[in-house]
Amino acid sequence: MMVEKDFILKKIKLVKGSSSWESPSNIALIKYWGKYGEQLPKNPSISLTLSKCKTITKINFRPKKENELENFSFLFNGSPKPTFHKKINQFIDRISKYIPAIKYHFFKIDSRNTFPHSSGIASSASAMSSLALCFMEIEKQITPKISKISFIKKASFLARLGSGSAARSIEGPIVYWGNSKDYDDSSLFYGTNLKNVAPVFRTFQDTILIIDKNEKKVSSSLGHELMKSNPYAENRFIQANENMTKLKDILLKGDLINFIKIVELEALSLHAMMMTSSPSFILIQPNTLSVINEVYDFRKKTSIPICFTLDAGANVHLLYPHKFFEKVQNFILEKLLKYCEFNKFINDHVGIGSKTI
Numbered sequence: 001m002m003v004e005k006d007f008i009l010k011k012i013k014l015v016k017g018s019s020s021w022e023s024p025s026n027i028a029l030i031k032y033w034g035k036y037g038e039q040l041p042k043n044p045s046i047s048l049t050l051s052k053c054k055t056i057t058k059i060n061f062r063p064k065k066e067n068e069l070e071n072f073s074f075l076f077n078g079s080p081k082p083t084f085h086k087k088i089n090q091f092i093d094r095i096s097k098y099i100p101a102i103k104y105h106f107f108k109i110d111s112r113n114t115f116p117h118s119s120g121i122a123s124s125a126s127a128m129s130s131l132a133l134c135f136m137e138i139e140k141q142i143t144p145k146i147s148k149i150s151f152i153k154k155a156s157f158l159a160r161l162g163s164g165s166a167a168r169s170i171e172g173p174i175v176y177w178g179n180s181k182d183y184d185d186s187s188l189f190y191g192t193n194l195k196n197v198a199p200v201f202r203t204f205q206d207t208i209l210i211i212d213k214n215e216k217k218v219s220s221s222l223g224h225e226l227m228k229s230n231p232y233a234e235n236r237f238i239q240a241n242e243n244m245t246k247l248k249d250i251l252l253k254g255d256l257i258n259f260i261k262i263v264e265l266e267a268l269s270l271h272a273m274m275m276t277s278s279p280s281f282i283l284i285q286p287n288t289l290s291v292i293n294e295v296y297d298f299r300k301k302t303s304i305p306i307c308f309t310l311d312a313g314a315n316v317h318l319l320y321p322h323k324f325f326e327k328v329q330n331f332i333l334e335k336l337l338k339y340c341e342f343n344k345f346i347n348d349h350v351g352i353g354s355k356t357i
């Protein structure tokens with residue numbers, strides 16, 4: 001297993017080139033909520049890598065000119081986006097410790113999402129992982145013999161420094177991150193692709209119901225911070241570890257009944273942490289609860305193994321096996337559409353991670 005110092009590339013070389021990567025979003029089954037140090041998770045998490053919801057990033061890089069102050073220019077969906085600059089600056093600052101050559105280069109960054117920006121879908125995982133992969137191109141030019149495994153691990157390591165959940169977006173179909181006694185190769189520093197996955201999960205569906213298209217009112221970073229003083233935090237970290245243990249066998253065997261139990265409990269526990277922090281906050285909305293109740297009813301009536309999970313927002317992710325796609329679509333159109341903002345939902349499914357384009 002690689003430790004932090006193994007990721008430091010000391011060699012500095014001035015290079016010129018370009019790089020393009022697309023990287024998907026992911027949806028956590030066991031939630032990462034609470035961090036310490038430099039982007040290290042308080043508990044292990046595990047997620048399904050998505051396919052269609054992704055960020056496509058292209059960078060051109062060249063040595064920095066003398067007296068050039070800026071490190072980068074940035075376009076998002078073709079337009080300048082000054083509000084992202086702080087986050088990118090912080091990211092470049094953090095990763096320069098591991099690829100010092102970055103400090104001596106200028107980057108023209110062009111990023112776009114395949115999903116609408118105003119859909120309330122967290123884009124930091126796809127955005128930061130695609131950016132990290134593009135930056136890895138510099139390292140590749142400096143050490144062309146870098147192995148595929150080291151490249152992927154370091155890309156995940158760097159992505160984590162941009163956004164924790166981004167560490168889980170490099171590969172797929174299922175990635176874990178954080179120290180877990182259940183996986184010998186788990187690491188605090190990077191995500192690892194789960195090797196033994198029951199076939200049903202390789203084509204699992206995630207239909208995202210857009211309950212609120214606005215950006216969330218509380219940033220994840222603040223939410224993580226509030227875990228430091230949450231009176232239930234220690235128990236929550238224990239619970240996440242226990243759920244990791246239970247989920248291991250479930251993912252191996254394709255045990256959908258127990259999958260549903262753990263995944264829904266994790267979603268509600270995440271929001272319970274938000275509601276019990278100080279200050280407290282509520283991100284779910286009345287329509288989120290209506291959808292959850294409809295899912296309970298539908299599952300009871302049809303025995304279709306569908307469940308919900310939640311991100312740090314009001315939107316609902318419906319997770320279910322591919323063979324129930326038609327039936328679930330009908331259920332959505334009949335019962336759930338009325339709870340979605342502008343009747344919007346996105347059909348996504350599990351994928352195998354990022355790729356260069």
Ligand code: DP6
Nearest residue numbers: 028031032163164165220221311312
């Ligand atoms: C609720 O990865 O967005 O989606 O590391 O501060 O960027 P930062 O946080 P972020 O947190 C994600 C929280 C979550 C759960 C999860 O994806 O595991």
